[in-house]
Amino acid sequence: MSDSRSAVVLGATGAVGSSVVRALLADDAWRRVTVLVRRPEALSDLNHPRLERHVVDVLDPGQYERFLSGHGVAFCTLGIGEPSKFPREEFRRVDLEGTASFAAACRRQGVTHFLLLTAVMSNPKSSVFYSRIKGEVEERVKAQGFARASIFQPSMLMTPTNRYGFTQAVALAVFPVIDPLLVGPLSRFRSISVSDLGKAMVRHAERPGAGVEVLEWKQFQAVLKGTGA
Numbered sequence: 001m002s003d004s005r006s007a008v009v010l011g012a013t014g015a016v017g018s019s020v021v022r023a024l025l026a027d028d029a030w031r032r033v034t035v036l037v038r039r040p041e042a043l044s045d046l047n048h049p050r051l052e053r054h055v056v057d058v059l060d061p062g063q064y065e066r067f068l069s070g071h072g073v074a075f076c077t078l079g080i081g082e083p084s085k086f087p088r089e090e091f092r093r094v095d096l097e098g099t100a101s102f103a104a105a106c107r108r109q110g111v112t113h114f115l116l117l118t119a120v121m122s123n124p125k126s127s128v129f130y131s132r133i134k135g136e137v138e139e140r141v142k143a144q145g146f147a148r149a150s151i152f153q154p155s156m157l158m159t160p161t162n163r164y165g166f167t168q169a170v171a172l173a174v175f176p177v178i179d180p181l182l183v184g185p186l187s188r189f190r191s192i193s194v195s196d197l198g199k200a201m202v203r204h205a206e207r208p209g210a211g212v213e214v215l216e217w218k219q220f221q222a223v224l225k226g227t228g229a
Contacts, residue, residue, distance in 0.1 A: 002072035002110040006032040007205070010058060010102050011077035013042045015159050016117055019198025020075050025051060029206060034071065036064050059098045061105040068109035073205050076102055076141075077117040082167075083130055096133050100140040113148040113209075115201055116141050120155040120188055120216060142212055150204055150213045154220070156191035188216040200224050 007024055011017035012035035024033045025048050034052040035043060043053065056063040058078065068074070078099050083091045103114055116138065121128075124135035138151055156175050159168075175191040182190045192200075200220040207223070215223075 001070070002112055003031065003070055004072040004112070005030050006034070006071045007073040007075060008034040008036065008068055008071045008106070008111075009075045009077070010036050010099075011075075011079065011117070013037055013039075014077055014079065014081065015157060015194040016197055016201075017075070017077035018043065019194045020077060020201050021046065021051075021198075023199045023202040027202065027206075030202075032071070034067060036067065059094065059101070061101050065105040065109060068106055068111065071106075071109070071111055073113045073115070074102070074106045074111045075115045075117075075201060075205075078102065079117070084167075088129060091130075092133060096137050096140070099137045103141045103144050103146075107144040107146060112146060113150070113205060114141060114144070114146045115150045115152065115205060117152050117154075117197075117201075120153045122151075122153055148210050148213070150201075150209070150215065152197070152201060152220075153188075153214060153216050154192050154197055155189045155217065157197065158191050158193045160194075187218055190217045192217060192220055196220070196224060 007030055009017055009021055012021050021033060021035060024030045031050065033050050036054055036056050036058055037043065038058055040055050054064060054067050076099050079095045080086050080091050106114055118134040118138055121131050122134035122138055123131055124139050126132040126135060141149055156171050158172060179190045197220065200223045204223050
C-alpha cells in the first residue's frame with residue numbers, strides 16, 4: 001500500500017528540489033520524506049526524524065527502486081542547472097532519460113501522484129532543443145498513466161544568489177523590473193522564487209486532484225494563496 005503522505009524526491013539537491021524537501025519537512029502532514037542523492041554529504045544540514053537519505057546513482061533505477069515502495073507521492077525536479085554548458089547528449093540523458101526512468105520506477109512501485117518540474121513553453125514539437133526535451137519528458141510521464149500527474153512549468157527561477165554566472169546575474173536583475181509588465185497571457189513568463197515554487201508544489205500535492213494537471217505562474221500563485229484549483 002502506498003501512503004499519500006509519504007513523499008520521495010529526486011533532484012533534492014537542486015535549487016527547487018531542496019526547497020521542496022524543506023517545505024515537506026516543515027509540514028507535519030508528511031509522515032515520511034525520502035531523498036535520493038548522489039553524494040553522502042548532500043543535504044547534510046537537514047537532520048530530521050522524518051527524513052530518509054539514500055546515496056545512489058540517480059540515473060540508475062536498479063540502485064534506488066527498492067526505496068520507492070510505500071510512497072504515494074513523488075516529486076521530480078531532476079535536471080542540469082545550466083544546459084548550455086553541457087553537451088546535448090548529456091542534457092538528454094539527465095533531463096529526459098533520468099526523469100523518465102524515475103517515473104517508470106515510481107509507477108511500478110505504486111506511486112499514485114507524480115509531480116514534475118519542467119519549464120514554460122515545453123513542447124515535444126518545439127524547434128528549440130531545451131523546450132522540446134522538456135516537452136518530451138512530459139509526454140513520457142503522462143504515458144505512465146499515474147492516477148494524478150502534476151506538471152509545473154515555471155519561467156525564470158529566482159534564486160537567493162547567482163548560481164550560474166553572467167546570464168543568471170542579468171536575469172536576477174531584470175525580472176523584478178519587467179515582472180509587473182507581464183500581464184494577461186504574458187503572466188506565464190513571470191519569475192518565481194525557488195522557495196515559493198517548492199512551497200507551491202508541496203501545497204498542491206496536499207490538495208485533491210486527478211488526471212494530468214499543468215500549472216503555470218497563475219496557478220502557482222493561486223496555490224500559494226490558497227485559492228483556485
